[in-house]
Amino acid sequence: MSVTSSSSSLSTFAALWRLKPFIRPIFGRLIGGAASALAAAVIALMIPIVLEQIVKNFTLEASAGSLGFVFAGAFGVLALALGEAVMVWLRRWFVLTPATEVEFQMRAELYSRLQNLPVSFHDRWQSGQLLSRMMQDIGLIRRWIAFGLILLVVNILTIVIGAVLLFRWHWLLGVIFILTGIPLWISGYLFEKRYGTLARRSQDQAGDLATSVEESVHGIRVLKAFGRGKHALTRFSRQAETLRETELSKARAVGQIWFWLDLMPQIAFGLSLITGIWLISVGEIDVAQLFAFFAMATVLRWPIESIGFLFSFMLDARTATDRVFDIYQETNTITDPENPVRIPEPRGELAFEGARFRYQDAGADERDLLDGIDLVLRPGETMALVGLTGSGKTTLTTLPARLYDVTGGRVMLDGVDIRDLELSELRRHIAMAFEDATLFSASVRENVLLGRADLDIHSEEGDRILREALDVAQAAFVDDLPEGLETIIGEEGLSLSGGQRQRLALARAVAAAPQVLVLDDPLSALDVDTEALVEEALRHVLAETTALIVAHRPSTVALADRVALLQKGRITAVGTHSELLRTSAHYRHVISSLEAEEAARTGAIPIITEAMDAAARDEASATEEEVQA
Structure with a gap:
């Protein structure tokens, strides 16, 4: 599966668009889920219109004592509510199973890449960071696809449709509703900048914390043997406290956006009530219309309040996507050739011809670890x-x-x-x-x-x-x-x-x-x-x-x-053991060192010949020119 490169400088939309190769196979099901959710929202928006007719007809027919229209309207509202419930069930049916398929494919792709990437990649990456991306980040992306993505799109459309319908009763009431929403968009823009940074920091710190847990579990024998359990706990606590502070910063950012999401609808309700009463007094609207307006505003309240949560959810998903694509975009330098050669009858001859090696992060002034091996x-x-x-x-x-x-x-x-x-x-x-x-x-x-x-x-x-x-x-x-x-x-x-x-x-x-x-x-x-x-x-x-x-x-x-x-x-x-003992002072020094280590390990008395003692003295005084010969 081909994927595009990742960059933290991408917009949120562009960053999430990289999930397209994984979402494409279930795109039809997602559309079905979105359509069901939108249908549920439209049905909910129809209820205030039905209520308007009920109230209007009830006030007209109350003197005659006729309640037939009220009962008919009540059954109509019940039917709409049942229809909304069915649409909500369909949304879940459409998206839940396919979203788990996306999760499976992303995990399989990530695991495959981890297997194929060279050892040099694993030298640079902590295992806890890889584990947190594999489990937490991909799981978060799955939940966002199944829940956050669809509801964010549908709730925004619901707000737009509902705002247009508010103008149905009186343009002034609609304008009040729109104007009180402006602070929400401003606070949302500021929220994205702050929360996106905090979300990335939090998920990276969670990966570091997972690494500490993994290292402590694998090294439990060492920690116990050296009595360093408290030291490990202190280090872990310090990292956990750092993560806690970041999570609190995230919570404060979410709290600020929720403040505006709670405050502005209340202000809109209050201003609309005052304005609506005045409009009734001057004969611009009647009681049934004002009642329907507030019923519509109530239906819109949850979509408006959910925007903050869904927006933060989207930013968490964007950060998770960035972290997963950090691995997807890694270049595999050890790959199969385009035109591979086969060895029909392998004999097992192995040769190094001028082989050199140095790590990628080695400084320019550092020598190669392997400096022209011929063997x-x-x-x-x-x-x-x-x-x-x-x-x-x-x-x-x-x-x-x-x-x-x-x-x-x-x-x-x-x-x-x-x-x-x-x-x-x-x-x-x-x-x-x-x-x-x-x-x-x-x-x-x-x-x-x-x-x-x-x-x-x-x-x-x-x-x-x-x-x-x-x-x-x-x-x-x-x-x-x-x-x-x-x-x-x-x-x-x-x-x-x-x-x-x-x-x-x-x-x-x-x-x-x-x-x-x-x-x-x-x-x-x-x-x-x-x-x-x-x-x-x-x-x-x-x-x-x-x-x-x-x-x-x-x-x-x-x-x-x-x-x-x-x-x-x-x-x-290069030579036999006996040949090198005769001809190489450095070889005699190495062998004497190995014998000394073996003696220390086994408790045996090393047999070090006079030639080896002399070799050790020769090695101590050897010049660099002799080493390079």
């Missing part, structure tokens, strides 16, 4: 990637699956630039497992077989692949869960230990059966014995799969055929 992984080869913290290892692992796109150079898969492949095909050939394992609120089976869209996960083939992947990841613990493979994992898998989550994430990557496997230190949370078993099982998987493994442990390096040393965003050495 080739041969089909079936396992390459370990090592380097000090901040050298760019994790960033490099995000490039093969196009979680981020290179800002220079290219990444090749079997001789094809990955940007020339459809994303679905690329991510069928490349699977990832992250250090921070993320699981979903679904069964163990669904989590592990997430990457096998081509497979019936409940088939015998699905069971076989599932079991093989769990065996590789040493995840037999799933059989001890309450429902085994069908156990629903809690939100983000927090009901499992860190090691259990990592093993299921590793099983998910293995089950995808990719040609290239990218592993970002997927074993960091495992104990030494389990890690050894997983590594042994991984050797069989990696024998037929090209693998790029970020290594934070010496034991992980042992899995690799070759090792690439990453230093300040550049590959400075």
